[in-house]
Amino acid sequence: MKHASVRRAAAGLAVLLSTSGLTACGGAEGTVVEGPWEDVVAAAEEEGSVSFYSVMPDVQNKRLVAAFKKEYPEITVNLTRGAGELPARVESEIKSKAEGADVFLYSDPAWFTNQKGAFLEADGPSLKGWHDDAWAVKNEAILPSALPYSMIVWNKEIFPKGFKTWEDTVDPSVKGKLGLRTDVTTSIAGYLDFQEKELGEEHLVKSGKLSPKFYPSVVTMTQAVASGEIGVTNISTPSTVKQMQEQGAPIEAIVPHPSYWIEWGAAALDKSRRPNSARVFLDFLMSEKGQAAVNGDGFGAAGRDGVEGAIELPEDATMLDSSSYTPERIEEANKKFKKWFG
Numbered sequence: 635m636k637h638a639s640v641r642r643a644a645a646g647l648a649v650l651l652s653t654s655g656l657t658a659c660g661g662a663e664g665t666v667v668e669g670p671w672e673d674v675v676a677a678a679e680e681e682g683s684v685s686f687y688s689v690m691p692d693v694q695n696k697r698l699v700a701a702f703k704k705e706y707p708e709i710t711v712n713l714t715r716g717a718g719e720l721p722a723r724v725e726s727e728i729k730s731k732a733e734g735a736d737v738f739l740y741s742d743p744a745w746f747t748n749q750k751g752a753f754l755e756a757d758g759p760s761l762k763g764w765h766d767d768a769w770a771v772k773n774e775a776i777l778p779s780a781l782p783y784s785m786i787v788w789n790k791e792i793f794p795k796g797f798k799t800w801e802d803t804v805d806p807s808v809k810g811k812l813g814l815r816t817d818v819t820t821s822i823a824g825y826l827d828f829q830e831k832e833l834g835e836e837h838l839v840k841s842g843k844l845s846p847k848f849y850p851s852v853v854t855m856t857q858a859v860a861s862g863e864i865g866v867t868n869i870s871t872p873s874t875v876k877q878m879q880e881q882g883a884p885i886e887a888i889v890p891h892p893s894y895w896i897e898w899g900a901a902a903l904d905k906s907r908r909p910n911s912a913r914v915f916l917d918f919l920m921s922e923k924g925q926a927a928v929n930g931d932g933f934g935a936a937g938r939d940g941v942e943g944a945i946e947l948p949e950d951a952t953m954l955d956s957s958s959y960t961p962e963r964i965e966e967a968n969k970k971f972k973k974w975f976g
Contacts (some may be wrong), residue, residue: 666909671759677910679708684911685721687714687724687735694928701927702918709911717851721745728752731905736912742820743899744956746775754902755907759919768937775901777863778919780936780947782822784894785870787856787887792865797858800890802831803868806842813855816848821896824954828894842974843932860885892950
């Protein structure tokens with residue numbers, strides 16, 4: 635798929651300094667092994683674990699961790715699943731070189747471009763075949779997935795006829811049954827701008843007049859559709875929808891045209907105390923197996939070719955350019971949000 639957007643320390647030791655209680659560059663307990671990739675993997679296995687901070691939905695985190703464990707059974711993945719609170723936490727760890735994340739995956743690629751110099755080099759075998767435009771920071775931070783954010787998800791018991799177009803979501807029958815996101819994050823600011831440009835401000839005005847209910851996350855909002863608390867929403871992710879459908883939820887979904895997409899970023903952190911495990915994990919995320927775990931079953935568009943079940947970016951897709959959303963632009967989006975939704 636084509637994405638729209640966009641230290642190694644000299645060591646030569648195969649035995650990690652962490653096993654003797656010593657420290658190396660960047661405050662790490664281990665040292666970055668240089669040489670054949672088999673030596674890097676051996677060093678990673680000696681480290682024995684990797685700490686992964688991620689904002690991906692649970693189903694994708696679990697699939698990725700399981701696939702990695704199958705490939706590298708000697709390396710334990712310690713997963714921390716979070717949301718908007720994670721960047722500040724990781725930034726604090728980077729500044730203090732504290733224990734914590736070895737690999738970080740976040741939904742705003744601009745965060746990675748703003749943290750240049752904070753990452754280990756991506757230098758594993760999965761570099762071969764990785765798309766040139768699937769980098770947030772060249773050779774350091776990757777774009778492991780692109781996914782539709784504009785998804786109309788509805789409860790089939792409340793709306794048996796379903797939805798086909800954007801206009802269907804502002805029909806009077808939707809009043810009191812529409813769910814929207816409550817906080818104006820970078821992704822939401824971009825989504826509001828997309829709707830205003832592609833659908834017209836009147837569409838947003840109509841949405842605001844439907845007495846929508848607001849939710850802090852995609853997952854809780856999709857769960858509300860599944861339970862019948864609301865009947866429809868215009869934001870979700872493919873993996874969230876599929877997981878709930880597999881659990882028996884009476885929901886259906888489409889990606890309307892035109893569509894709005896977001897990308898995730900990911901990188902191995904230079905301050906990592908398990909730098910070789912971090913490098914191996916990031917390389918696995920870039921591999922065909924890692925990409926299938928994250929993007930297969932229609933969950934997203936991959937950063938390399940040949941990934942079974944990955945989806946293609948449609949020609950009419952608008953990709954969020956998170957780097958353009960300065961604090962001033964976010965504040966402007968907040969003002970519009972208040973005007974349209976109160």
